[in-house]
Amino acid sequence: MSLNSIEICAGAGGQALGLERAGFDHVNLVEIEAPACQTLRINRKHWHVTEGDIRHYSAEQWQGIELFAGGVPCPPFSKAGKQLGDQDERDLFPEALRLVAECKPQAIMLENVRGLLDAIFDEYRTNIITDLKKLGYLAEWRLLNASDFGVPQLRPRVVFVALKKEAASYFNWPSPLTTPPPTVGEALFDLMALNGWQGAKPWQERACDIAPTLVGGSKKHGGPDLGPTRAKKAWASLGVDGMGIADGSPAQDFVGMPRLTVRMAARIQGFPDDWQFSGKKTASYRQIGNAFPPPVACAVGTQIRAALNAAAKPKLKRA
DSSP, X not given: OOEEEEEESOTTSHXXXXXXXXXXXXXXXXXXXXXXXXXXXXXOTTSOEEESOGGGOOOGGGTTOSEXXXXXXXXXXXXXXXXOGGGSTTOOHHHHHHHHHHHOOSEEEEEEEGGGGSGGGHHHHHHHHHHHHHTTEEEEEEEEEGGGGTOSBOOEEEEEEEEEHHHHTTOOOOOOOSSOOOOXXXXXXXXXXXXXXXXXXXXXXXXXXXXXXXXXXXXGGOSOOSOSHHHHHHHHHTTOOTTOOBSSOOOTTOOSOOOOBHHHHHHHTTOOTTOOOOSSHHHHHHHHHTOOOHHHHHHHHHHHHHHHHHHHSOOOOOO
């Protein structure tokens, strides 16, 4: 059964790639940042990408589509910001709900940062669930850790899933994998050793844990780095210099703590190596750091697809 989807705030395609793996065909992806739009076009020439602000986007042409997905901006709810919620001009949950009302999808999947679970946003989350109920959906949220789905970093994310009543009873949240994710050393050893770095093996042994949550670069605060002081200290404990992003793998005679490259950061997020990122180093890293890990999106999307397929099966009539 072919299932279609539209996605808002698509970024570099982490969620879109995961949902593609789960069996969804994207008929439209909406993104405001030009480099991210180009990333989507480079990797999937058949995807229809709309570059622009979702405040000026209409979803009426997609009425009845199977899935409406997106990752609305995180700053209104992030602990790294002021957590202004609905008082923040970047809060796009109302726009997402407007678009849901327009296209009336069979299922909805929205993701955001862990800060959305803070007590200050209890009423906000309740209002989202109430608004979706008025539109005919049963909604719930779950905190998922990317490391439970094979990604070599913790990266907790809040995921909202809502389905029409007839499909909601078939939905089950994905179960964590039984095998642990690779450590940073295991995930990145080949890239660290790419130029013959003599210290690659000792570094791998030191990088013996999963990564702290990768942080997206901010336009307001200059170039890319691996986050605030506490995050940089966590990276340093794994033998990684978090003060910036390197142009390439360490040289053979490199001494000290290496920095991640764009490709290394992409692996930490669960992107495949053939996924290309448009733009210079800073623009590419921002796309990666703000992405939703594809393996997590795939896990949730697979469960949504199973629920929709189960609900679509004809019911046997009693004799």
